[in-house]
Amino acid sequence: MKALPAHRLSVAPMMDWTDRHDRFFLRLISRQALLYTEMVTTGAVLHGDRQRLLRFDAAEHPVACQLGGSEPDDLARAAEVVEGFGYDEVNLNCGCPSDRVQKGRFGACLMAEPETVAAGVKAMIAATSLPVTVKSRIGVDEMEDYADLKRFIETVADAGCRSFIVHARKAWLKGLSPKENREIPPLRYELVYRLKQELPELTIVLNGGVATLDQAAAHLAHVDGVMIGRAAYQEPYMLADADRRFFGASAPAPSRRQVLEAFLPYVERELAQGTPLAHMTRHILGLYNGLPGARAFRRHLAENAHRAGADASLILEAAAKVRERPAMPDAAD
Known part of the structure; x- marks a missing residue:
């Protein structure tokens, strides 16, 4: 084979x-x-x-x-x-x-x-x-x-x-x-x-x-x-x-923000089926590593994903804490 x-x-x-x-x-x-x-x-x-x-x-x-x-x-x-x-x-x-x-x-x-x-x-x-x-x-x-x-x-x-x-x-x-x-x-x-x-x-x-x-x-x-x-x-x-x-792909790579936005419908479907939000958000904690605000992104998800009523909007709230650009050596957190 x-x-x-x-x-x-x-x-x-x-x-x-x-x-x-x-x-x-x-x-x-x-x-x-x-x-x-x-x-x-x-x-x-x-x-x-x-x-x-x-x-x-x-x-x-x-x-x-x-x-x-x-x-x-x-x-x-x-x-x-x-x-x-x-x-x-x-x-x-x-x-x-x-x-x-x-x-x-x-x-x-x-x-x-x-x-x-x-x-x-x-x-x-x-x-x-x-x-x-x-x-x-x-x-x-x-x-x-x-x-x-x-x-x-x-x-x-x-x-x-x-x-x-x-x-x-x-x-x-x-x-x-x-x-x-x-x-x-x-x-x-x-x-x-x-x-x-x-x-x-x-x-x-x-x-x-x-x-x-x-x-x-x-x-x-x-x-x-x-x-x-x-x-x-x-x-x-x-x-x-x-x-x-x-x-050999010719299409441009998605931005981190595009990745998150594409993930949201999946998260919403899974939430509707009873999957806890934290079971999904734990896998995305490293998405912004190396960018200013990455630590705040991780912290916001880790501290709030387990809370009652937390939904997919929490992911965008966390992403708002990040400046999506390559971090300068003295700016990474």
């Missing part, structure tokens, strides 16, 4: 961050970047509230669903459900290092079991017509040699997976928290570059530590795609020029 063209630039799946409200908001900034759900376990998909877990707005396309699991039958059935909801891709998480994930025998611990991953991927491919992709680390615990990484990738590729997103850090399952696993293990981009050089038939997407579009562009000289994580959440407007730079 061919990778989606949108793999050229994507926003990483991030627990508690990339929910459907955040994805709708990001889609207003970039029309082309591939968006991912938070990881959802196969057990939740098969036995939980699927509408709550998997529903999304059609405007979010292209959007991929990330699954966590290791049992081939469960992965196959969950992939079928994901396809039924209309996602563009289903991704298997082999990179999350949290204790909860390890106890469920999925996430980064699966890097030590490439045959298990291969069996799961094979079952998913047989069950769905969607592209099936895998997100991994470069290694786990003492498994840190390039040969181990390549064997993992080749084993899973032999099962039919053609696209891999590789976080260029190793995961330590013992001794480091999930947050520390995102920061302490050194980034080794050269290993991801080498994968692409030695396995040119595969789509290789690099993840980890990418903070700007300039950095993404530099990596694209070596790999097929770049996935941006925390930076795209904390500084969402960094994506405003992505469509022009990476997808």
Whole structure:
């Protein structure tokens, strides 16, 4: 299966961050970047509230669903459900290092079991017509040699997976928290570059530590795609020029104000359906970072979104506190 063209630039799946409200908001900034759900376990998909877990707005396309699991039958059935909801891709998480994930025998611990991953991927491919992709680390615990990484990738590729997103850090399952696993293990981009050089038939997407579009562009000289994580959440407007730079778009990037105004009808629809305002406004706090008034914007939303009767007008009230122009070095707050 061919990778989606949108793999050229994507926003990483991030627990508690990339929910459907955040994805709708990001889609207003970039029309082309591939968006991912938070990881959802196969057990939740098969036995939980699927509408709550998997529903999304059609405007979010292209959007991929990330699954966590290791049992081939469960992965196959969950992939079928994901396809039924209309996602563009289903991704298997082999990179999350949290204790909860390890106890469920999925996430980064699966890097030590490439045959298990291969069996799961094979079952998913047989069950769905969607592209099936895998997100991994470069290694786990003492498994840190390039040969181990390549064997993992080749084993899973032999099962039919053609696209891999590789976080260029190793995961330590013992001794480091999930947050520390995102920061302490050194980034080794050269290993991801080498994968692409030695396995040119595969789509290789690099993840980890990418903070700007300039950095993404530099990596694209070596790999097929770049996935941006925390930076795209904390500084969402960094994506405003992505469509022009990476997808050949000719339309001008929307202003921050235009993004907010386009977000308001969505907020109003969700409020009418009972979604708390704060569940949506928490994702837009970084929109004005670096501009005069950004702190006042964040504070106004954080202090008032939880109040009874708060509605979409609160967002415009907060935006009125910002001067939307590039901040001078001595004026940023």
